[in-house]
Amino acid sequence: MVVALAVVLRAQTPEAPSFEVASIKRMTSSDVGIFTDIAGETFTARNITVRELLLWSHAGRYLSSEIIGGPGWIDVDRFAIIAKMGRPDAPVLRMVRSLLIERFSLRMHEEVRERPVFHLVLARPNGRLGPGLVPSTIDCQAAAKRPPGDGERCGWRSMSGRFMGKGVSIPLLVLQLSFPVQRRILDKTMLAGQFDIDLTWASDGPRAGAPVGPPFAVDGERVGSSIFTALQEQLGLELEPGKGAVPVLVIDSIDRPTED
Numbered sequence: 098m099v100v101a102l103a104v105v106l107r108a109q110t111p112e113a114p115s116f117e118v119a120s121i122k123r124m125t126s127s128d129v130g131i132f133t134d135i136a137g138e139t140f141t142a143r144n145i146t147v148r149e150l151l152l153w154s155h156a157g158r159y160l161s162s163e164i165i166g167g168p169g170w171i172d173v174d175r176f177a178i179i180a181k182m183g184r185p186d187a188p189v190l191r192m193v194r195s196l197l198i199e200r201f202s203l204r205m206h207e208e209v210r211e212r213p214v215f216h217l218v219l220a221r222p223n224g225r226l227g228p229g230l231v232p233s234t235i236d237c238q239a240a241a242k243r244p245p246g247d248g249e250r251c252g253w254r255s256m257s258g259r260f261m262g263k264g265v266s267i268p269l270l271v272l273q274l275s276f277p278v279q280r281r282i283l284d285k286t287m288l289a290g291q292f293d294i295d296l297t298w299a300s301d302g303p304r305a306g307a308p309v310g311p312p313f314a315v316d317g318e319r320v321g322s323s324i325f326t327a328l329q330e331q332l333g334l335e336l337e338p339g340k341g342a343v344p345v346l347v348i349d350s351i352d353r354p355t356e357d
Contacts, residue, residue, distance in 0.1 A: 114188050115195045116140070119180035121354050135182075140189050142178040147171035147201065151346065154193040157272070159346050162279050163212075167348035174353065197351075204349040214341035215278060216285045217271055220329045227333035233264040233291040240264075251291070258300035264291040277324055278336065281343045286334065298327035 124144055132143040133153060142150070148171050151164055180196065182189060197203040219226075237251035251264030255273050262269065270292075271282045277300065299322060328334045 113195045113198075114192050115199065116180040116192050117183045119178060119196055119200065120357055121196075121200055122177045122356050123353075124175045124177050135189055138182045138185055138187070140178070140180045140182055140193070142176070144175045145178070146173070146175055147197070147203075147351065150176075150193060150197060154190045154197070155346070156190055159344070160275060160279055160281065163281075163343060163345045165345050165347050167351055170353065171348070171351065176354075200354040202350065202352040204351070206347055206349060208345055208347055209342050210345050211340055212281070212343040212345070214281045214283055214339050214343065215336040216283050216339045217267075217274070218285045218335050218337055220333050220335035225333055227329075227331045229295040229331035230333060231293045233293045235264040235291070235293075237264045237291065253294075258298055260294060260296045262292070262294040265294060266291060270294060270296075274324070274328075274336075281341065282336065283339075283341055294332070296327060296331055298322055298324040300324075 126144075131145050131149055132141070133145070134141045142153075145153075147167070148161060148164055152159060152161060178196070180192070182192060233251075235249055235251055240248060240250045243250075249263060253260070253262035253265050253269065253273075255261075260270065260273050267284055267286055267288045271284050275282050277298075322330065325336055328336060
């Protein structure tokens with residue numbers, strides 16, 4: 098099932114904000130890791146692909162697998178970008194989307210398609226949660242008003258192979274889990290409120306720039322459980338395969354940019 102949206106994405110409207118000036122160069126080095134930075138009125142990105150720019154500029158709206166179409170070079174060619182925003186509070190995400198349209202001749206649209214998803218459900222018939230998923234006793238609003246270092250605070254940290262949170266919701270956990278499994282997750286747990294969460298699983302390896310911690314051994318050998326097993330054992334939750342309506346970004350056409 099495909100439902101096409103009749104409205105062109107907002108980034109393609111004539112009034113979309115643009116950078117005052119932008120330099121784009123193709124990188125040929127073997128550097129690994131993506132670098133993005135916003136300093137003052139300047140946006141900088143290095144060693145980044147078109148797909149990664151699209152993911153970054155849409156702020157988590159899509160998974161990598163939900164950007165469909167386009168030539169193979171959008172995952173291979175890496176670019177260095179330095180762009181002048183004009184003011185420190187400029188809408189840089191929209192500007193990056195405009196840059197892709199103006200300099201890469203990107204044409205795209207959004208559709209809603211039926212795609213494979215995971216349903217997050219309780220793993221045990223009695224509904225008992227695992228040791229890594231505990232109802233939080235932190236008053237997040239009160240904790241936020243305390244001076245730094247005065248007691249626990251609510252928040253979360255996500256790295257390769259680990260998610261830790263204090264006073265966080267199940268929807269936030271669902272969002273974070275979508276990235277390692279690269280599939281949209283729908284919450285069917287009926288769990289409300291805030292939780293303290295600690296989940297560790299065996300990943301393919303650390304993301305560029307992410308700290309290396311469990312489940313990676315010092316010699317680089319992977320240890321620990323898969324994310325599916327870890328969810329069951331540590332949180333008492335399970336990912337069941339299913340189908341669901343998912344927004345996807347379809348690339349209609351794109352060209353390599355002229356370097357400057």
